Amino acid sequence: LAKTTQPISMDSYEGQEVNITCSHNNIATNDYITWYQQFPSQGPRFIIQGYKTKVTNEVASLFIPADRKSSTLSLPRVSLSDTAVYYCLVGDMRDSGAGSYQLTFGKGTKLSVIP
Amino acid sequence: NAGVTQTPKFQVLKTGQSMTLQCAQDMNHNSMYWYRQDPGMGLRLIYYSASEGTTDKGEVPNGYNVSRLNKREFSLRLESAAPSQTSVYFCASSLPGQGNIQYFGAGTRLSVL
Numbered sequence: 001l002a003k004t005t006q007p008i009s010m011d012s013y014e015g016q017e018v019n020i021t022c023s024h025n026n027i028a029t030n031d032y033i034t035w036y037q038q039f040p041s042q043g044p045r046f047i048i049q050g051y052k053t054k055v056t057n058e059v060a061s062l063f064i065p066a067d068r069k070s071s072t073l074s075l076p077r078v079s080l081s082d083t084a085v086y087y088c089l090v091g092d093m094r095d096s097g098a099g100s101y102q103l104t105f106g107k108g109t110k111l112s113v114i115p
Numbered sequence: 116n117a118g119v120t121q122t123p124k125f126q127v128l129k130t131g132q133s134m135t136l137q138c139a140q141d142m143n144h145n146s147m148y149w150y151r152q153d154p155g156m157g158l159r160l161i162y163y164s165a166s167e168g169t170t171d172k173g174e175v176p177n178g179y180n181v182s183r184l185n186k187r188e189f190s191l192r193l194e195s196a197a198p199s200q201t202s203v204y205f206c207a208s209s210l211p212g213q214g215n216i217q218y219f220g221a222g223t224r225l226s227v228l
Contacts, residue, residue: 034215043119043205043219044158087157091215103217105150105157 004088009110018075020109022088025069033064033071036087038108044087048073075111083113117141121206121220128196128227136191136223138206146209147189148173148217149181151202158205164189196227 005023012018024033032051036044048055050062050071061074075082085108122137140147145166150158150173160173164183178200180192189208193200203224207217 032215041222043207043222044217045219046216049215089215103148103158103160103215105159107155107157 004090004106006086006088006106006109008107009112011112011114012078013114014079015077018078018082018111020073020075020086020088020111021070022073023070024088024090027068027090028092030092031068031090032092033062033068034089034091034103035060035062035073036089036105038085038087040084044105047086078111078113080113080115083111085110119206119208119218119220121204121223123223124221125224126226128193128225130197130227132196132227133192133194134196135193136204136206136225137188138190138220139188140206140208140218141187142208142210142218143186144208144218145186145211146214147183148207148209149179149189149191150205150207151175151200152205152222153202161191161204193225196225198227201225201227 034049035047037047038044048060048062050064052064055062063072087105087108089103119140148163149161152158159175161175161179162173162181164170167183167186170181182190203222205219205222207219209217
């Protein structure tokens with residue numbers, strides 16, 4: 001599984017766009033990049049997944065450069081409710097043969113949104 | 116649609132006691148997982164089950180046993196609880212071929228005194 005590196009914490013004011021970058025220098029050809037969000041006292045929640053270029057959904061955008069050695073999660077106009085820990089994960093989304101996949105969560109990036 | 120349901124939400128045990136954490140999903144997912152999360156840490160995989168009748172060890176399986184009772188249910192058992200097992204436990208599930216996208220329960224907060 002590819003190792004990921006992301007900032008431990010970030011602060012942002014309400015209404016700003018927040019970009020969280022994750023480095024994954026040893027990403028493999030079949031690996032996808034997946035981001036999760038975790039609020040205090042809750043389980044992680046899938047936000048977005050991508051392989052290359054840009055992916056956008058109703059929650060966030062994910063930018064992946066051509067070399068795929070990093071990715072940036074972009075949260076538009078954050079609010080206080082976006083205060084959470086954000087995890088970047090990299091891995092092969094295909095079944096391992098046993099039909100399951102082991103996710104490796106690092107410590108994530110703790111985003112604090114300030115009023 | 117409840118998703119992934121874990122019981123109990125909170126539990127306090129004394130060292131040496133045993134207990135079973137229950138997990139059920141109603142999304143018809145094949146794969147299910149048990150993680151633990153310690154303060155300031157990411158999640159670590161304890162056990163996972165690719166399908167009914169199969170289970171495999173994850174990163175930190177020692178001190179735990181699991182049972183995949185049927186497609187819906189995956190339980191985690193602590194036979195003799197230790198203070199080092201004080202943690203928050205999360206159950207998750209996923210569809211075949213989409214193991215990167217896991218759906219998590221709300222967690223069980225366990226304290227072992």
